Amino acid sequence: YPDKSTAWFELSIQPVPEGVFILTLDITQRKKAEEKTSKANRLYAFISQVNQSIVHAKDRQALFDRVCEIAIDFGKFKYAWIGLIDNNSETVNLVAETGIPVEYQSSYCNLSFKSPLLISSPLGKAITTGKCAYINDMLTDATVSNFKEFAEKRGYRSTIILPIKQSGNVVGVFCCNSQFVNIFDKEEIALLNEAADNISFALDVFEKEEAKQQYEKKLEDSELRLKEAQEVANIGSWEYNYEMNIIIWSEENCRIYGLLPDQNIQSIESFLSFIHPDDAVFVRTRLEQSHISLKDHSFYCRIIRKDGGIRHVYIKSRFKFDKEGKPIAIYGITYDVTEKRNAEERLEVVDVAFKYADTSIFIIKKDASFYDFNDAAYTRLGYTKDELMDNMTVLDIDPSINADTWPKHWQELREQRSTSLLSKHRRKDGTLLDVQTNLRMIEYKGLELNCALVTDVTEKKKTEEELLLNNAVLKKTNAELDRFIYSISHELRMPLTSIMGLQTLIKKEHLDNRDKGILELIKKSAFGMDEVLREILDYSRNTRIESKATSIDLTTLINGAFENSNFYQEGFSFDKRITLRGTVPFYADLVRIKIVVNNLVSNAIKYSKKDIVDAFIKINVVVDEAKMTMEISDNGIGIKEEYLPHIFKMFYRATTAVTGSGLGLYIVKESVEKLGGNITVESKFGEGTKFLLEIPNAKPINV
Numbered sequence: 001y002p003d004k005s006t007a008w009f010e011l012s013i014q015p016v017p018e019g020v021f022i023l024t025l026d027i028t029q030r031k032k033a034e035e036k037t038s039k040a041n042r043l044y045a046f047i048s049q050v051n052q053s054i055v056h057a058k059d060r061q062a063l064f065d066r067v068c069e070i071a072i073d074f075g076k077f078k079y080a081w082i083g084l085i086d087n088n089s090e091t092v093n094l095v096a097e098t099g100i101p102v103e104y105q106s107s108y109c110n111l112s113f114k115s116p117l118l119i120s121s122p123l124g125k126a127i128t129t130g131k132c133a134y135i136n137d138m139l140t141d142a143t144v145s146n147f148k149e150f151a152e153k154r155g156y157r158s159t160i161i162l163p164i165k166q167s168g169n170v171v172g173v174f175c176c177n178s179q180f181v182n183i184f185d186k187e188e189i190a191l192l193n194e195a196a197d198n199i200s201f202a203l204d205v206f207e208k209e210e211a212k213q214q215y216e217k218k219l220e221d222s223e224l225r226l227k228e229a230q231e232v233a234n235i236g237s238w239e240y241n242y243e244m245n246i247i248i249w250s251e252e253n254c255r256i257y258g259l260l261p262d263q264n265i266q267s268i269e270s271f272l273s274f275i276h277p278d279d280a281v282f283v284r285t286r287l288e289q290s291h292i293s294l295k296d297h298s299f300y301c302r303i304i305r306k307d308g309g310i311r312h313v314y315i316k317s318r319f320k321f322d323k324e325g326k327p328i329a330i331y332g333i334t335y336d337v338t339e340k341r342n343a344e345e346r347l348e349v350v351d352v353a354f355k356y357a358d359t360s361i362f363i364i365k366k367d368a369s370f371y372d373f374n375d376a377a378y379t380r381l382g383y384t385k386d387e388l389m390d391n392m393t394v395l396d397i398d399p400s401i402n403a404d405t406w407p408k409h410w411q412e413l414r415e416q417r418s419t420s421l422l423s424k425h426r427r428k429d430g431t432l433l434d435v436q437t438n439l440r441m442i443e444y445k446g447l448e449l450n451c452a453l454v455t456d457v458t459e460k461k462k463t464e465e466e467l468l469l470n471n472a473v474l475k476k477t478n479a480e481l482d483r484f485i486y487s488i489s490h491e492l493r494m495p496l497t498s499i500m501g502l503q504t505l506i507k508k509e510h511l512d513n514r515d516k517g518i519l520e521l522i523k524k525s526a527f528g529m530d531e532v533l534r535e536i537l538d539y540s541r542n543t544r545i546e547s548k549a550t551s552i553d554l555t556t557l558i559n560g561a562f563e564n565s566n567f568y569q570e571g572f573s574f575d576k577r578i579t580l581r582g583t584v585p586f587y588a589d590l591v592r593i594k595i596v597v598n599n600l601v602s603n604a605i606k607y608s609k610k611d612i613v614d615a616f617i618k619i620n621v622v623v624d625e626a627k628m629t630m631e632i633s634d635n636g637i638g639i640k641e642e643y644l645p646h647i648f649k650m651f652y653r654a655t656t657a658v659t660g661s662g663l664g665l666y667i668v669k670e671s672v673e674k675l676g677g678n679i680t681v682e683s684k685f686g687e688g689t690k691f692l693l694e695i696p697n698a699k700p701i702n703v
Contacts, residue, residue, distance in 0.1 A: 043191040046075040050195045054202040063202055064096035067174070067195075072098045077176045078156050081108060082164070084172040085127065090114050092123065092173060104154060117146065123173060126161040130170050132193055134160035137181045157181045160189070162196035166203040174199060234336035240268075240317075242328050247271060256313065256336045258305030276302035276310065294319055294327055300337070312341040360435075360454040368393040368406050371449055380456060382428035397425050399432070413450060417441050425454070434458045549587045549698035554580060554621055554628075557594065561601035574608055574615035582623030587698045592671040596679075599664045600632045600691055607689070608636040627677075627697050633690035639683040647681065 001007070008031040012023040049070040057063035064082045071080030081097035094108040111118060118124045121144060122133035135141050136158045138151035151157065156177035164172040174196050178184075184192075236253025240246070249257075249264040257274055268287075275283045279301040290297040298316035305311060317332035354361060360377040362370060370389055378388040381397060395401055400423050401409060413419060418440040424432040438453045558578055604617045612635075620631045639647065646652050648669040672679045677695035 039188070042074065042076055043188060046070060047191050047195050047198075049074050051198055054198055057202065060203060060206050061096070063199065063206075065098075067199060068096050068098035071176050075176065076178075078179045079154070079175075079177040081175050082172060083108065083111065083175070085113075085170065092127070095172075121147065122159060122161040123175075126163045126173055127170055130163050130165070132160060132162045132189060132196070134158070134184045134189065136184055151177075155179060158183050160184050160192060162192055164196060164203065165200040166207060171203070234339075236334040236336075238332050238334065240330040240332075242330075253334050256311065256334055257303060258307050258309065274303040274305070276304055278302070290317070311336055311338045313337060360456075362394075362450075362452040362454065364394055364450040364452060366410060366448060368395055368401075368410075370394075371447070377454070380427075380433070381425065387428075398423060399426055400424070410450070413439055413441055414448070422457070434461045548589055549700060550590050551585050551587055552590055552593055554586060554623070557597055558601070558619055558621075561594075561598045562605075564598055565602040565605045574605075574617055577616060577618040578621075579619070580621045580623075582621070582628075584623055584625055584697070585699070586623045586628045587700065588628070588675055588695055589698075592675055593695070595671045596668050596693065597630075599668045600693075603664060604632060604634040604636065604689075608634060623697065625697060625699070628693075628695045630693040630695075631690060632693075633688065635688040638685040638687050638689055639681075640685045641683075644681060644683060648679075 007026060007028040010025040010027045012025070014021045014023075050067055053063060053066040053070060057066060068080040068082060071077045077099075079097070079099040081100060082095055083092040084095050085092055089110075090112060092111040092113055094105060097105065097108070100108065111123065113119065113124045113127045119128070122135055125131075125133040135144050138144055138157055138159060139148055144151075151159070154177075156179055158178045158181055160176050162174045162176075163170045164174055176192065234252075234256065236256050237250040238253050239248045241248070245267065247266040247268070247270075249259075249266055251261045251264070254261050254264050272280065272284065283299070283301050286297055286299050296316075296318045298314065300312065300314050303311050303313055314335040314337050315332060316335075317330050319327050320329040320331060322328050354374050356376075357374055358376055360380055361374045362377055363372040365371050370393070373388065375385075378385050381388070383392070395403060395406065418438070420436065420438045422434070422436055425435050426432055434457050436455045436457045438455075440451050442449050442451050555578070562576065601617070601619075608615050608617070615635060617632070617634045622629045648665050650663065650666040652666070669679060672693065672695065675695050676698075677693060679694075680692045681689065682692075683689040
């Protein structure tokens with residue numbers, strides 16, 4: 001129309017003979033009714049979807065995202081976005097959107113709503129007034145001329161900003177932009193305000209739910225801390241309900257009584273059933289008195305747990321009254337004091353032990369005065385307790401310490417923490433006691449103290465002096481005995497050597513069989529006596545002399561052992577097999593190694609089978625850095641199995657077929673042990689014997 005107004009017409013055009021027939025019908029009112037209905041349907045669908053999203057949303061962000069989607073899908077807006085206010089920077093920042101191109105989204109962040117540009121804009125007005133603000137034509141409205149280009153570029157003609165509130169305060173904005181003009185009429189604005197109010201209501205609900213969850217979490221944490229505190233402190237709690245006549249126990253209270261957590265509902269009688277029989281009358285009396293007086297009570301008693309264990313507990317209770325002064329509940333705690341009671345009893349025992357201990361115990365302070373001491377401390381010195389405590393210090397009883405040396409002594413003890421020393425203590429009568437003192441620094445109630453355990457060693461010292469004197473006498477006697485044995489052995493061996501030499505000379509004469517037999521008997525007796533004397537000397541040497549490691553030529557040693565046993569080889573031949581392996585030298589005590597090898601070789605020869613042609617004696621030796629291993633075996637007469645456990649005993653002889661003293665293998669065993677080694681034996685009677693030696697290689701460190 002000329003006045004720029006518009007109207008809707010429906011045209012019906014039909015051909016007629018004269019030309020065309022045009023029927024024009026004004027349907028403006030009908031179109032307006034249809035648009036109104038469509039708009040109402042759109043708005044109600046929008047508000048319905050918003051309300052549903054509020055019901056189903058799990059958190060604030062999910063709600064914001066869904067509301068923006070609904071504004072596009074159901075509200076038919078071009079853009080929709082929600083921004084939250086940062087009060088510190090006085091800016092609005094985008095938190096949810098639908099429809100805004102990515103390249104434009106940054107322009108919706110850090111919007112300073114109090115800036116000159118925005119304070120009078122719909123955004124600024126909505127935030128500062130708490131009411132919605134809208135523009136129905138961004139291109140023609142002079143109040144937003146600064147945003148004309150902004151809106152035109154983004155393709156929208158109208159906008160509305162709705163405040164979002166929480167607890168009555170504006171916390172954000174909900175913005176809807178449309179590509180149409182004049183869209184925000186009274187009805188549209190009313191429904192959009194309703195949607196914003198519903199969003200604000202949802203935020204209040206979320207806030208309350210968060211506060212509730214935080215409270216429940218705080219309550220849960222508090223209950224957990226209470227439970228943990230009860231466990232740590234061994235304190236359980238309980239509540240007696242008068243109306244229901246039940247006692248509700250905490251989890252820790254159940255544990256103290258030996259029950260499971262789900263057994264927390266008890267009665268007065270079930271509680272009394274736990275009380276130790278010796279305490280039952282006392283506890284029942286206290287409960288009856290408390291019930292009559294309605295006064296708080298506390299007491300100690302013993303309980304018997306379900307597992308039979310006895311615990312000491314402290315029970316304390318407090319009444320709760322209604323407005324009329326009637327008791328409605330009793331609250332209480334159960335404190336498991338078993339460990340405390342046990343500790344107190346142990347301390348009592350320690351106190352008794354401290355008081356009556358035979359050892360003198362002094363607790364000494366930094367100034368050398370006494371903090372405490374036991375009975376033995378003052379009685380052994382001849383003082384009374386008061387005399388020692390009131391008038392004396394360490395300097396009065398230990399003559400080796402004076403006022404000048406005490407500070408140094410204390411400092412040294414502080415650094416060492418503990419030490420032991422021998423000294424003398426002066427008694428009241430002036431006599432001196434020899435004492436051994438064990439000192440240790442301790443801390444007690446912030447004090448640095450010295451605990452001294454003093455033992456009277458006067459008699460012990462006398463005994464030690466007597467032992468030293470007796471030891472010196474014994475050493476002298478042993479030395480004289482060694483000289484005597486050595487002298488006698490040599491004196492006896494001299495005539496034996498002469499006899500053996502004369503026997504050899506006489507044997508060269510022409511003798512009849514009788515004389516030869518007598519001469520052989522003389523020879524055997526002389527050699528037998530010489531062997532006994534050598535064994536006595538070997539025993540003496542092994543017992544008395546100190547070990548001295550030297551390098552040993554094992555080949556020479558073994559060959560020498562065979563030469564020393566020539567007497568036993570007369571009229572008898574055997575195969576001698578010697579094998580030595582190893583490139584390192586062997587170090588050991590030469591005297592003892594000779595004793596061992598000489599005895600084992602002579603035994604192998606003496607107990608050989610003289611009537612066989614393939615008799616042998618094998619010696620295999622292996623030397624390494626750690627040890628020397630020697631195996632001496634033969635095919636001689638062997639040893640019966642029942643005799644084997646006894647052959648290393650003194651004077652034990654497994655056979656009388658050959659003469660001997662029974663000392664040889666005993667001396668071998670003793671010598672091997674002196675060398676730190678080991679010897680074992682294997683034997684079969686009638687087949688032969690094998691000895692296995694292991695001797696450490698005592699190589700000197702500097703070699």
